[in-house]
Amino acid sequence: xxxxLSLFLKGMAMGAADVVPGVSGGTIAxxxxxYETLIGNLSRFDGHAVKxxxxxxxxxxxxxxxxxxxxxxxxxxFTSVLSLASVLDYALxxxxxxxxxxFFGLVFASxxxxxxxxxxxxxxxxxxxxxxxAIAFWVTTLPAVGGTEHPLYLILCGALAICAxxxxxxxxxxxxxxxxxxxxxxxxxxxxxLLIIAYVGVGAVAGLITFTKLLKxxxxxxxxxxxxxxxxxxxGSLNKLWPWKWVVEYYVKHEGTEKEEYVPxxxxxxxxxxxxxxxxxxxxxxxxxxxALEWAGKKKKDHAA
Numbered sequence: 001x002x003x004x005l006s007l008f009l010k011g012m013a014m015g016a017a018d019v020v021p022g023v024s025g026g027t028i029a030x031x032x033x034x035y036e037t038l039i040g041n042l043s044r045f046d047g048h049a050v051k052x053x054x055x056x057x058x059x060x061x062x063x064x065x066x067x068x069x070x071x072x073x074x075x076x077x078f079t080s081v082l083s084l085a086s087v088l089d090y091a092l093x094x095x096x097x098x099x100x101x102x103f104f105g106l107v108f109a110s111x112x113x114x115x116x117x118x119x120x121x122x123x124x125x126x127x128x129x130x131x132x133x134a135i136a137f138w139v140t141t142l143p144a145v146g147g148t149e150h151p152l153y154l155i156l157c158g159a160l161a162i163c164a165x166x167x168x169x170x171x172x173x174x175x176x177x178x179x180x181x182x183x184x185x186x187x188x189x190x191x192x193x194l195l196i197i198a199y200v201g202v203g204a205v206a207g208l209i210t211f212t213k214l215l216k217x218x219x220x221x222x223x224x225x226x227x228x229x230x231x232x233x234x235x236g237s238l239n240k241l242w243p244w245k246w247v248v249e250y251y252v253k254h255e256g257t258e259k260e261e262y263v264p265x266x267x268x269x270x271x272x273x274x275x276x277x278x279x280x281x282x283x284x285x286x287x288x289x290x291x292a293l294e295w296a297g298k299k300k301k302d303h304a305a
Contacts, residue, residue: 004072007069008073008076010032010034010073011074011075012076012080013028013032014028014073014076014080015076016088020092020173023103023241024166024167024237025165025166025172026167027107027234030230031113031114031294032293035168038070038073039212042166042212043213043216044064045209045212048064049064049065052064096245097278098243098279100242101243101286102282104242104243105284106287107234107237109289111235113290114230114231114234115227118231119223119224122224124224125224126228128225128226128228128229128232129228129229132228132231132232132236136170136232136234136236136239137236137239139237140237151199154181155206157181157200158199159204159206161200161207162204163207163208163211167233168231168234185197188200239269243283244269244279245270246267246270
């Protein structure tokens with residue numbers, strides 16, 4: 001029970017991170033030492049799993065895909081998303097500097113936590129790190145688009161967002177923001193709009209099953225390069241998480257209706273404001289969370305050994 005409770009809480013932490021544009025649930029999975037297990041289990045949704053399903057061998061199917069692990073983890077993720085979506089939405093609107101500062105510290109500390117997994121930094125690993133940093137930084141500079149609520153578009157958004165969501169440093173929520181679907185999805189979660197959630201969910205499942213197979217293959221054959229690339233993603237994503245921003249351009253969603261809302265399209269980083277002491281304290285708190293999770297994970301491994 002303690003093991004499952006720990007896994008459920010890790011899922012909740014992943015869900016909370018996934019709600020914030022710029023933070024990846026994959027980062028949380030990595031620093032809590034469940035990332036490779038997650039990728040491995042998800043990649044087992046294969047032809048053999050389909051055969052077991054149609055044969056009615058549900059127990060064998062459950063064991064094949066690591067069903068208990070996935071069920072507990074995703075229960076934590078969904079619980080967090082459903083309960084924290086409106087809270088984080090409010091916090092991002094009214095206390096953005098505090099939220100961004102905490103996650104800035106969390107992701108900054110994760111660079112060192114994830115980077116330590118590279119077994120001896122070689123030339124190709126450094127190149128992968130630089131490329132990952134450049135890609136993530138470039139993604140954070142892209143402006144959002146208007147988007148649409150067409151079912152096929154929402155399915156596509158779900159597929160692309162979930163692929164980003166399981167990569168440390170690349171935020172699925174930020175991808176939704178770029179595609180113009182973030183406000184739609186967050187509103188659907190808050191309002192319990194099951195139809196929109198279903199469309200995005202279908203895309204997410206399809207993208208997840210497809211992408212994790214590729215990711216598992218990369219980890220098995222190019223582990224060091226993959227970790228170095230992911231570490232670069234984390235570094236490059238810090239541009240999005242810089243706490244002090246001003247909005248250059250807004251996109252008006254549902255213009256002229258009662259649901260009219262303003263979604264930031266283009267933002268630019270600013271120099272730290274007078275609230276920098278609080279921001280620094282929250283950033284340090286985020287870093288402490290990462291190192292505490294890492295320490296707890298290492299202690300648990302040593303105890304098991």
